[in-house]
Amino acid sequence: MRLEVRTPDRLVVDAEVEAVNAPLPDGWIGILSGHAPFQARVQPGVISYRPRGGDDRRVAVHGGFLSVQDDRVTVLTGVAREGVDLETLDEAISREERQLEEMEQAARRRFDQIYQKMARSLSRRRRRGL
Numbered sequence: 001m002r003l004e005v006r007t008p009d010r011l012v013v014d015a016e017v018e019a020v021n022a023p024l025p026d027g028w029i030g031i032l033s034g035h036a037p038f039q040a041r042v043q044p045g046v047i048s049y050r051p052r053g054g055d056d057r058r059v060a061v062h063g064g065f066l067s068v069q070d071d072r073v074t075v076l077t078g079v080a081r082e083g084v085d086l087e088t089l090d091e092a093i094s095r096e097e098r099q100l101e102e103m104e105q106a107a108r109r110r111f112d113q114i115y116q117k118m119a120r121s122l123s124r125r126r127r128r129g130l
Contacts, residue, residue: 001033001071003049005059005080012080013049013059020049020073022066037069047075058083062093 003020005013020031023045042064050056064077079093 001031001035001073003073003075005047005061005075005077005082007077007080012082015049016052017073018050018052020047022047022075024066031068031073033071035068035071039065039067042066042075042077060088062090 001017001020003013003015003017004011018032022029022031023043024040025043029040042061044061044063046058046060048056048058059080059082061075061077062079064075064080067074067076081088081092
């Protein structure tokens with residue numbers, strides 16, 4: 001069976017697997033080859049899977065959507081990291097959110113500076129009668 005874990009940016013996992021375990025809103029689901037088709041929401045957590053002939057692996061996801069169809073398990077999520085736990089993933093998301101907030105604040109300050117310069121320039125023009 002094939003497992004794909006996708007984010008909007010990239011394909012995080014693309015592997016032939018023997019089994020998949022995923023956290024759903026009402027509990028965990030185990031998926032083996034030949035599983036009946038279904039779709040469900042995925043809770044934030046860790047999806048574990050066993051590649052063919054390999055050891056168990058994990059991918060932390062920040063929620064999403066899971067689909068099982070024709071021996072293919074597809075997980076669509078906003079954020080996923082392979083080989084980490086949910087706490088590490090949450091920390092990475094928090095860091096990125098802080099960085100985005102800092103960039104947004106810097107952009108607001110720059111906008112305010114430009115706006116003030118423009119307002120002063122217009123004020124001078126009005127006083128001069130231009």
